[in-house]
Amino acid sequence: VQLVESGGGLVQAGGSLRLSCAASGRWFRINAMGWYRQVPGKQRELVASITSGGTTNYADSAKGRFTISRDNAKNTVYLQMNSLKPEDTAVYYCNAEGSTMSGGIPTFARDYWGQGTQVTVSS
Numbered sequence: 001v002q003l004v005e006s007g008g009g010l011v012q013a014g015g016s017l018r019l020s021c022a023a024s025g026r027w028f029r030i031n032a033m034g035w036y037r038q039v040p041g042k043q044r045e046l047v048a049s050i051t052s053g054g055t056t057n058y059a060d061s062a063k064g065r066f067t068i069s070r071d072n073a074k075n076t077v078y079l080q081m082n083s084l085k086p087e088d089t090a091v092y093y094c095n096a097e098g099s100t101m102s103g104g105i106p107t108f109a110r111d112y113w114g115q116g117t118q119v120t121v122s123s
Contacts, residue, residue: 002024003023004114009118009120013085013086013122015084017081018080019035020076028106029099035079035095037119038091047066052070061087065084066080077096087121
């Protein structure tokens with residue numbers, strides 16, 4: 001299984017970016033999907049998450065500016081980021097919590113991670 005992120009880049013403060021993450025491979029079930037971010041020297045932190053039923057959760061720093069959404073048919077999660085600030089600069093990682101198929105049998109659910117995409121917000 002693989003999580004492939006896209007949409008990162010360089011943007012000026014106040015601008016917008018949309019991140020996408022497609023989960024490919026032999027999934028049995030994907031439960032929650034989400035976005036985390038990390039800057040050098042700090043722990044990875046949750047930005048936003050969404051369950052398969054559409055329940056969302058946001059970090060305080062993301063509330064009112066970021067919107068997470070999901071297309072279950074495509075196993076894809078999106079993060080629309082508006083009013084970006086320099087402090088949003090980080091590597092953004094896609095996360096999926098779910099189970100896959102192995103030998104025709106579902107595995108136990110666990111976390112899977114994308115490779116990360118850089119978001120840089122200039123002042």
